[in-house]
Amino acid sequence: xxxxxxxxxxxGLLDRLFNNDMFHRDFSETNTTSPSVNIKENEDRFGVExxxxxxxxxxxxxxxxxxxLTISSEKKEEKSHIEVERYTRKEFSYQSFRxxxxxxxxxxxxxxxxxxxxxxxxxxxxxxxEAKPKPARQIExx
Numbered sequence: 195x196x197x198x199x200x201x202x203x204x205x206g207l208l209d210r211l212f213n214n215d216m217f218h219r220d221f222s223e224t225n226t227t228s229p230s231v232n233i234k235e236n237e238d239r240f241g242v243e244x245x246x247x248x249x250x251x252x253x254x255x256x257x258x259x260x261x262x263l264t265i266s267s268e269k270k271e272e273k274s275h276i277e278v279e280r281y282t283r284k285e286f287s288y289q290s291f292r293x294x295x296x297x298x299x300x301x302x303x304x305x306x307x308x309x310x311x312x313x314x315x316x317x318x319x320x321x322x323x324e325a326k327p328k329p330a331r332q333i334e335x336x
Contacts, residue, residue, distance in 0.1 A: 231293065241317070245314055246267070253268075297319065300321050
């Protein structure tokens, strides 16, 4: 086997590894993803759980407009002119997403609440009282 010589001997092993076709991807400056969502329902409410690790609670915008619940986020990495480390490749700098859910008419939009904990955004959507199942009752015959 003949050892391969590179034209630029200053190219490091990591540079060669990440410039290989297997790792070469064309990432734009924006990275728009759609986070995974679980939707659950019980007798009293609907629940939306969204996996969004690495965010802060202030990064989210939750809006209800005509029975459409929109959860979005736009997170930009602050640019600093102080260069402490030299990056071989830097691909993450901006994240955003937007998910919209059409809610049924049976929800109480005034009581929707949200909590962000351990990388999961949980949105609780209570049902209207008249939409909740009623217990069986005995009807008297006259």
